[in-house]
Amino acid sequence: MNLDSSIQNYNNEGLGTHQRRLEFIKNDVQIPSDLIQKLKDFQIAIPSWALGTGGTRFGRFSGGGEPGTLEEKIADVGLLHRLNKSSGAISLHIPWDIPSDANAIKKLAADHGLAFDAVNSNTFQDQANQALSYKFGSLQHTDKSVRKQAIDHNIEVIKHGVDLGSKSITVWLSDGSCFPGQLNFRRAYERTVESLKEIYAALPSDWKLFLEYKAYEPNFYSTTVGDWGQSYSMVNKLGDKAFTLVDLGHHLPNANIEQIVSILLMEGKLGGFHFNDSKYGDDDLTAGSMKPYQLFLIFNELVDGMDAKGMNHASDLGWMIDASHNVKDPLEDLLQSVEAIQIAYAQALLVDRKALEAAREANDVVRCQEILQNVFRTDVRALVAQARLELGGVLNPVEFYRSAEIRKQLIQHRGSKTVATGL
Numbered sequence: 001m002n003l004d005s006s007i008q009n010y011n012n013e014g015l016g017t018h019q020r021r022l023e024f025i026k027n028d029v030q031i032p033s034d035l036i037q038k039l040k041d042f043q044i045a046i047p048s049w050a051l052g053t054g055g056t057r058f059g060r061f062s063g064g065g066e067p068g069t070l071e072e073k074i075a076d077v078g079l080l081h082r083l084n085k086s087s088g089a090i091s092l093h094i095p096w097d098i099p100s101d102a103n104a105i106k107k108l109a110a111d112h113g114l115a116f117d118a119v120n121s122n123t124f125q126d127q128a129n130q131a132l133s134y135k136f137g138s139l140q141h142t143d144k145s146v147r148k149q150a151i152d153h154n155i156e157v158i159k160h161g162v163d164l165g166s167k168s169i170t171v172w173l174s175d176g177s178c179f180p181g182q183l184n185f186r187r188a189y190e191r192t193v194e195s196l197k198e199i200y201a202a203l204p205s206d207w208k209l210f211l212e213y214k215a216y217e218p219n220f221y222s223t224t225v226g227d228w229g230q231s232y233s234m235v236n237k238l239g240d241k242a243f244t245l246v247d248l249g250h251h252l253p254n255a256n257i258e259q260i261v262s263i264l265l266m267e268g269k270l271g272g273f274h275f276n277d278s279k280y281g282d283d284d285l286t287a288g289s290m291k292p293y294q295l296f297l298i299f300n301e302l303v304d305g306m307d308a309k310g311m312n313h314a315s316d317l318g319w320m321i322d323a324s325h326n327v328k329d330p331l332e333d334l335l336q337s338v339e340a341i342q343i344a345y346a347q348a349l350l351v352d353r354k355a356l357e358a359a360r361e362a363n364d365v366v367r368c369q370e371i372l373q374n375v376f377r378t379d380v381r382a383l384v385a386q387a388r389l390e391l392g393g394v395l396n397p398v399e400f401y402r403s404a405e406i407r408k409q410l411i412q413h414r415g416s417k418t419v420a421t422g423l
């Protein structure tokens with residue numbers, strides 16, 4: 001049986017239950033008339049580096065049927081999108097995934113209904129036959145020729161992106177230092193800004209540059225773009241097309257990420273997201289698996305802040321997943337992440353903002369908490385499923401993926417010992 005007809009059969013079987021759940025929430029909660037459409041418009045890009053089983057520095061336990069080529073990675077994202085209709089873009093990491101024939105790759109992606117989201121540069125590893133090493137940094141390096149090599153790489157990545165129709169580049173630097181005294185902080189900062197300016201100068205007029213920050217790892221004493229303040233001050237020096245990117249796993253423990261998001265958005269310098277979840281550090285776990293309330297609070301600020309500026313939720317920020325899967329089937333994990341993000345977004349759309357503002361103005365702390373937590377405790381999964389259904393997707397993607405034995409088919413097709421490039 002082909003995929004389309006098995007999806008049809010599966011949806012038909014689940015339709016009664018789904019409709020009952022949908023009626024329940026419709027009777028229970030005041031649903032904004034445009035909520036389903038907003039959910040339908042909201043697409044979350046899948047990282048090309050997260051389609052295989054990731055590893056840690058202690059080992060890697062690869063699963064079977066992993067994509068061995070960029071073409072297979074696109075097929076995997078196409079499959080995710082076929083199931084959830086909300087993963088309509090792929091974000092490439094260069095040089096892990098360099099298209100040999102950009103037009104052919106672009107066409108293949110389009111056949112799957114996929115666009116190319118931000119391209120990502122990599123100056124945190126040395127590649128085979130690379131002339132100079134990034135051991136002591138890239139854009140911050142003491143040696144001008146290393147900085148130049150890193151700048152040239154970023155410009156190369158932009159070119160690949162242009163060929164594919166991407167509109168943004170994400171720069172994440174591991175630059176920093178491992179020991180006190182190793183680095184002149186001011187010089188490292190200035191060199192980084194100077195290098196970024198050269199990359200920025202190569203940006204096409206309709207492109208954005210996202211500068212991602214991270215508190216620590218792989219450097220353990222200082223990171224040159226270590227927090228949102230450092231990123232923010234740098235992107236301000238670059239210009240209107242430069243923004244800060246928030247990766248949820250890149251903060252020191254207990255950071256108030258929703259407040260960071262709110263302020264960056266207000267300042268017009270929030271560019272986009274790398275969604276994941278964590279308990280300790282940059283754990284790169286499934287979005288919403290550890291701190292779903294935090295994810296909701298972030299979306300609450302996003303909806304509030306974007307509406308205040310009249311922004312388009314779907315297209316004015318970059319929505320990307322950045323995750324790694326050590327013990328799960330990567331495709332199941334990505335389906336779970338997308339669903340968790342949609343749930344948080346749907347809940348944020350349900351918040352009664354007038355009532356919340358009134359309660360805030362009256363310093364009614366209890367009422368403020370009630371408003372947010374009532375929404376957070378509302379089961380909105382039927383709304384998310386309804387949006388998916390209207391787009392022709394699957395009622396429950398993970399359940400369908402399992403019942404259709406998709407991983408088994410991928411293993412039959414690609415073999416049980418395949419290792420994807422990426423994390």
Ligand code: RM4
Binds near residue numbers: 093120212322423
């Ligand atoms: C970093 C950061 C970047 C990602 C690399 C692989 O921690 O999150 O976004 O490209 O990992």
Ligand code: MN
Binds near residue numbers: 172212247274322
């Ligand atoms: Mn990231």
Ligand code: MN
Binds near residue numbers: 250282322
């Ligand atoms: Mn990370």
